[in-house]
Amino acid sequence: MTKQEFFAGIFVLFLGLAAVIYSVVELNLGNLAAPGPGMFPFLSGIGIVVLTLVWVGANIKKITKRTPLWGKNEWVNPIILVILTIVYIVLLEYAGYIISTLLFVFGWQMLIEHRKISSSLLTAGLCTAALYLVFVIFLRVPLPEGILNF
């Protein structure tokens, strides 16, 4: 077991405990003859707690040194993508599908692929046009129009 797995185990253990406490305090457990809405999450929470204790307990003496989850700079692109996606979702509602998609693909080309501005713009334009054609024109998916109104 790695250190990361150990901490993940502790996190899951608290999740299970939280489910047990929530089921007891906030939901009605009922009884075996008439189970209430809290019974199933309560049993699941108990199961998580027991299994996590078994898993962590069995491996606690074998915790290996922290082996990095990511190699050198491997985490950079996933983080950029998370930020790009958040910006895309925020823009989608206000600026509409076309502008947000254009910016998203352009951002991907520039920040993740490190391509030239001209080829990034071209790819973003073509990609947006193709997706607009498929979803809006052919499949008639109602997507946010935003400030462009189409």
Next chain:
Amino acid sequence: MEIFEGLLNGFSLVLSANNLLFVFLGALIGTAVGVLPGLGPAATISLLIPIVYTIGNPATSIMFLAGIYYGAMYGGSTTSILLRLPGEAASVVTCIDGYEMAKKGRAGSALAISAIGSFVAGTIGVLGLTFLAPFLSDFALRFGPPEFFALMLMGLLLAIFLTGENPVKGAIMLLVGILLANVGIDPITGVARFTFGVIHLRDGFDFVVLAMGLFGLSEIFLTLEKKMSAEFLTKKIGKLLPTKKEWIDSRWAILRGSLIGFFIGIIPGGGAVIASLTSYAIEKKFSKNPEEFGKGAIAGVAGPESANNGAASSSFIPLLTLGIPGNAAIAIIFAALMVQGVTPGPLLIIDHPDVFWGVIASMYIGGVMLLILNLPLVGLWIQLLKVPFYIMGPAVLLITAVGCYSLRNSVYDLYLLLVFGVIGYVLRKLEFETGPLLMAFILAPLMENSLRQSLLISSGNIAIFLTRPISGILILIFAVVIIFRLLKNFRNVKKEV
């Protein structure tokens, strides 16, 4: 007689222009998914669920989704043989001898044998499905809530114990999946669970958003870490017709692989990956020249490729007859049917014969389509690998986002997609399997209902699960599997010492 009548009705349904088109599209997309490394059938099926909503007809939807599932098994062999790049997990073992054959200029034979083996195994699997499924459905009509609860529990746990590297971690994921499914309004009492006053949470999580995040988006994150580049081993595929000796060497491997795949596919958690690995091990054992394995033995391609297709067909048996999905991809198909008001299980053949026989008939036709798509067009599929990731990556993510948004026309689902994508990515980095989480999430409402009904019937006596013969036997089978697994672990530990 009823079987032939049902099958004929199924064929008449499939042979309409609209359904033929969707079977073809399923086979085509499936092959593409199999060819492209990374995006597996579970991720693709989840990405395409919104399209299924627009199809509207459950029979057509399942034909389309099933086509993607078994089509991926066909396509997976192409890149395994030519590039030593398994497009699909079940084709990993094909790399060993397939790539060696390609290096020796026998890529054409390897591709032909794997396509023919896939076709034979797929046909044997569908024949088994045709004749076995109605009997199993009939038998399962005797099931009550305790039997269904025991069956679902056994199915989920077997899936973990048979496939997972670490069954305890798999079981934890399964329970987390159940907890996630509990978010929202309890359908029996109307009480809000785990909503914390957030209105959006009252509807619970949509399985499509969860599946897209856990499988689709997390895959993109993983791919971004290390850009994959496919080096072409050879531009020349060679003759597609195997030699007489290659036929002789592979015919029994195809037959054995088909049967192994068929029987392993029926077991929940069995699936195509175990089938192909088992077949490879058996072929090596049966071979007169086991030393050839790993150096380009055609039986090492024929057996596993037949086995993974046999398993893909037969994994529909527990879905259609018992309502138990054996793996994550089948679980998504299960959920897609549920959303359209069709409950897979013993009553499916009675309530929705069009869905039941339609999908079986579509597999016969889909098999022929795949044979045509995969053999003469092999060069075309290789070209697909040349589409650069800077186009493929954003396109897949944007298709996922549009599919997700179109579910409820809400950006809230897009935020959820991102959250589940990040969770799936981190879980995979920590080597937690996300398949059991999704399977449990989909089955949890049915399991909870069966458990509550069983306890009501027995006035709270939990012995009901052991005293009723069918559920008792199911639990006994599960106990035997666990004991064997524990014994195997114990022996391995002893060996290490």
